[in-house]
Amino acid sequence: MKTQSFYMRRIHPLVFMAIVTIICILLTASLHLSTFDRVKNNEQFFLRRSILDAAAVPHDGQPETVARLYQESVTEKDGVYQVKGTDGTMRHVTQFTGPGLWGPITIMVGFKNDQKTLAGVSIVSQNETPGLGARIEEPWFTSQFVDKQGPFRLVEEGTADSPEEMDAITGATRTSESFKNIMNRAITQSTTKSGGQ
Amino acid sequence: MAAAGMKKKTFLAPLGKDNPVFVQILGICSTLAVTNKLENTMVMVLGVMFTLALSSWTLSLVRKWIPSRIRMMVETMVIATYVIIVDISLKAFYPEMWKQLGPYVGLIITNCIVMGRVEAFALQNKPTLSLIDGLASGIGYGYVLLIIAFFRELLGTGSLWGFQILGSWWTNWSIMVMPPGGFFMLAIFIWIAHEGFIKKNKEETHV
Numbered sequence: 001m002k003t004q005s006f007y008m009r010r011i012h013p014l015v016f017m018a019i020v021t022i023i024c025i026l027l028t029a030s031l032h033l034s035t036f037d038r039v040k041n042n043e044q045f046f047l048r049r050s051i052l053d054a055a056a057v058p059h060d061g062q063p064e065t066v067a068r069l070y071q072e073s074v075t076e077k078d079g080v081y082q083v084k085g086t087d088g089t090m091r092h093v094t095q096f097t098g099p100g101l102w103g104p105i106t107i108m109v110g111f112k113n114d115q116k117t118l119a120g121v122s123i124v125s126q127n128e129t130p131g132l133g134a135r136i137e138e139p140w141f142t143s144q145f146v147d148k149q150g151p152f153r154l155v156e157e158g159t160a161d162s163p164e165e166m167d168a169i170t171g172a173t174r175t176s177e178s179f180k181n182i183m184n185r186a187i188t189q190s191t192t193k194s195g196g197q
Numbered sequence: 198m199a200a201a202g203m204k205k206k207t208f209l210a211p212l213g214k215d216n217p218v219f220v221q222i223l224g225i226c227s228t229l230a231v232t233n234k235l236e237n238t239m240v241m242v243l244g245v246m247f248t249l250a251l252s253s254w255t256l257s258l259v260r261k262w263i264p265s266r267i268r269m270m271v272e273t274m275v276i277a278t279y280v281i282i283v284d285i286s287l288k289a290f291y292p293e294m295w296k297q298l299g300p301y302v303g304l305i306i307t308n309c310i311v312m313g314r315v316e317a318f319a320l321q322n323k324p325t326l327s328l329i330d331g332l333a334s335g336i337g338y339g340y341v342l343l344i345i346a347f348f349r350e351l352l353g354t355g356s357l358w359g360f361q362i363l364g365s366w367w368t369n370w371s372i373m374v375m376p377p378g379g380f381f382m383l384a385i386f387i388w389i390a391h392e393g394f395i396k397k398n399k400e401e402t403h404v
Contacts (some may be wrong), residue, residue, distance in 0.1 A: 038290075
């Protein structure tokens with residue numbers, strides 16, 4: 001009688017927990033494995049799309065188109081993506097990361113062949129406040145850098161008109177500030193590299 | 198008849214007088230965190246409803262075999278499994294949404310409503326009833342969040358579900374989409390709910 005109660009008290013909970021754990025792990029692991037390729041494809045699609053966006057290569061956002069355009073026009077060398085633009089010139093796209101308000105902001109910055117003029121900017125990942133800082137993902141914000149050379153300084157939203165000004169986002173001063181810093185770091189790095197060549 | 202009445206009662210309680218958010222004040226962290234965009238809120242609500250209903254059902258199904266001293270570990274394990282299923286499914290099939298919600302999906306595990314309903318209800322009741330209770334609690338949680346999100350997104354950005362609703366004459370109340378806006382809206386909601394229909398119930402119980 002006593003041994004049975006010892007089993008029920010000490011061993012049975014362990015066995016029960018072990019069985020529950022094994023069932024749960026089997027479930028989640030099989031779901032993970034069955035969606036593994038899909039998840040990987042999604043990640044690759046996001047990365048390729050942001051590279052094409054930063055190089056200002058137009059696309060319709062469909063995974064097939066993005067994959068095809070990437071195959072046709074992009075080559076990677078030492079972390080720099082060389083993208084052949086629609087007009088035949090080369091664009092140089094590099095990834096940059098900097099601290100945002102809530103977490104890191106990772107962006108792709110594309111330069112035209114002179115390594116100074118911006119071809120485009122796109123967001124890889126960000127965790128800013130929805131409706132405020134997260135508006136850096138909106139086209140009006142990312143497209144404002146096209147054909148400018150920087151380095152930038154912030155002006156009030158909707159008032160940037162000279163080449164070294166960039167629109168800040170109202171209500172997201174810290175996000176705008178760190179975005180400007182990332183941009184200026186990208187510009188400095190690109191110009192020193194081209195100057196050294 | 199009694200069983201049907203019980204089911205109806207179980208279903209209706211979390212929608213009104215036993216609402217998890219504005220009566221039991223549970224699940225407040227996610228109420229504050231995800232309600233600044235209607236779209237994100239909807240996904241969060243569906244995730245919580247799914248987890249709540251199925252973990253209540255599963256645990257109710259095995260409630261007689263769970264050794265009582267390790268029941269919380271078993272509960273957490275089952276809840277976590279369902280949350281991971283939601284997370285992986287979003288990641289694979291709605292990656293854009295998954296990118297936006299980020300860590301919030303994983304945090305469903307710590308939503309007190311899930312554990313609370315399992316402990317308070319599912320471990321004492323039959324699976325079907327527990328499923329109804331979980332689902333109803335999810336709906337009770339969901340509609341509060343959606344109402345709050347409606348006002349926060351509309352006042353904070355002038356848009357709903359990402360579409361611009363209010364014209365350029367509208368000045369965005371930026372504070373509404375920031376954390377303080379969540380506190381204000383939730384407090385106002387709880388106040389209205391208590392002044393409105395909760396008060397009557399209180400008076401009844403006092404008499």
